Amino acid sequence: MNCEWCQSNNTTQTTKEAYWELPDGLKAIQIHDIPSIHCQSCGMNYIEESLVQDIEDHLFLIHTQDLPHSIGYDSLMNQPRILKKNYFRM
Template sequence: MKCDWCESENVSQVSKTVYWELPDGTRAIEIGETPGIKCSSCGMEYQTEGVIEEIEEQLLLIDTTKLHKQITYKDLMAQPRLLKRNYFKFD
């Protein structure tokens, strides 16, 4: 695995707290224990595109009005979906 920013191989997987704006823009939530990458060479800490897409899709498909200000990544991904999948994603 390489760092997306500096391409160093000196990276490790971490779990971090991130803050995410809801798709409707009404508020942001804190998502704890979110999988991420930390690069020891350049110091960047970030989520992979796959994790970002998972969070964004889940937030589009669940009833976000029922979410509290804080939730873990695991609990967010376990929320019941209103739709089975994102029908607007064509790739």
């Protein structure tokens, strides 16, 4: 896999944490253990855009008011959905 920043193929799969603003804009949560890519060449540790979109979509589909301020990625993605898909994405 090539780094999206420097195009090096010296990358490894890892995890990271991030703060994420909820769709209603009223609060942010901390998400732990998000799958990410770490580039040994440039030092970037980033979340792939497709995974960012999956998290954003999932946050639209669940009851976010029930979420704790800190949650693991797997726990977040296992939250029951109230809609089948994000109807707001074109």
